[in-house]
Amino acid sequence: MSRPFDEARYRGLLEGLEVSEVLLSESNSVTRLDSEYFRPVLISLQKRLEALPHTTLGAKSRFVAGPFGSEFHVDNYDERSPYRYVRGKDVKSFFIENTDNVYLPEPDFNRLNDHSIKAGDVLISVVGTLGNSCIATERDTPAIFSCKSTVIRKPEVNPYYLVSYLNSEPGKSLLLRCARGSVQLGLNLPDLRQYLIPTFGNVLQDATERTIRAAHKSFEIASEHLAIAEQTLLRTLGLENWQPPEPLAYTRPSRDAFAAGRLDAEHFKPKYVDLEAHIRATSSFTTLENLLAINERGTQPDYAESGLPVINSKHVANGEVRLNDGNRVAMAGSNAMKIKQGDVLMNGTGVGTIGRAAPFLHDAEALPDNHVTILRPQAGAIDSVYLSVYLNSLAGQYQVSKWLRGSSGQIELYPNDIAQFLVWIAPTEVQQAIRKAIDDAFTAKRNATRLLDAAKRAVEIAIESGEASALEFLNREITPQ
Secondary structure (H helix, E strand, O other): OOOOOOHHHHHHHHOOOOOOOOOHHHHHHHOOOOHHHHOHHHHHHHHHHHOOOEEEOOOOOEEEEOOOHHHOOHHHOOOOOOOEEEOHHHEOOEOEOOOOOOEOOHHHHHHOHHHEOOOOOEEEEOEOOOOOEEEOOHHHOOEEEOOOEEEEEOOOOOHHHHHHHHHOHHHHHHHHHOOEOOOOOEOOHHHHHOOEEEOOOHHHHHHHHHHHHHHHHHHHHHHHHHHHHHHHHHHHHOOOOOOOOOOOOOOOOHHHHHHHOOOOHHHHOHHHHHHHHHHHOOOOEEEHHHOEEEEEEOOOOEEEEEEEEEEOHHHEEOOEEOOOOOOOEEEOOOOOOOEOOOOEEEEOEOOOOOOOEEEOOOOOOEEEOOOEEEEEEOOOOOOHHHHHHHHHOHHHHHHHHHHOEEEOOEEEOOHHHHOOOEEEOOOHHHHHHHHHHHHHHHHHHHHHHHHHHHHHHHHHHHHHHOHHHHHHHHHHHOOOO
């Protein structure tokens, strides 16, 4: 005998759960049956945008897909070429990443010219890390983009405003809602064409453009300060015009091999010997181990919902430790090694990232993962910012190449090898000049981040409270700090 439907009991079982009731016709219209797509918060957000003046991404935009992966092979990279190849990992929030560029030969650029980037294009990552959105600038051209991204060209709305919306919380949520797949998620063009965009007035759209352009200018200023720091170091060390020797063959006595505990030819290249001879000739040098209070790698973090932010190798760029909402957090054990303001962090693994160093200038604590080494100078021994610039310079990176171990992509730079680096102890005034340049760069980047956050928040306020409130907020936030 069947039991009568007990609505009260049914609703009691669902209490505390997210439940959406959707008509079959609604699911058929979007050809979706996955519950994630129909989460109540996303349905509510969609209805909120539909109640505002809006358009769709595909209304007037031209969509340009990246070339098939087989059309260009990474073995063909040409570091002397001016034609950049923008990979999926280079597409970040607001701007294309410029710290680890790769380039393709001119014949490949000409052959794939239909997939070239133009200033003002909006790029969206559609494979891998989904939903990163940025705008291309003149600095990013000439370039070809990969199949991991899609270009939106000449959208109906201001492209700078569009990037602000795509990176805002509501915009990013609805963009990721479009993702399809299970093992390999992706964003498909038909879904992107139907993506809703609130069409606020030109005054707000132009204000977001000015804000993002100001942020980009701050990033450029930061890059200039970083270049000044490195040029100051190389000039005063006498390496500005140094040409490393590259003989076709060379020999080393067996005692050198036994002393180093190495048999690989790379470790004994003449260019490393010549560089170290140059540093020794200054009569103001020592090994790094004599300057450090701590030289230790982190451990595998115990990730959690709360705790301290974790720094991994992708957060350690040349001259900058990135600390933002993208960092996962972990619980710090009683004996955990913590990163403190004034530490220098150095990547210990990974092709393309190994040996990158940056000073930790944030007024906070963090945890290193097991691929990041903490270098903490002894009090008064050497300026930590100067040390980071030295390690990132030609003088430091040649020693990275000398001391790394391993092959076939599994390369390591261990703390005991880092300890053997020769470090030039620059005069105090040089160290101070380099520190000032890096501090100025850090301040400029912080200002840029503040402006980008304001651009995103202005879009959110416009959706929540109207354009007038958004403009009032934005005009207040973009006032020079």
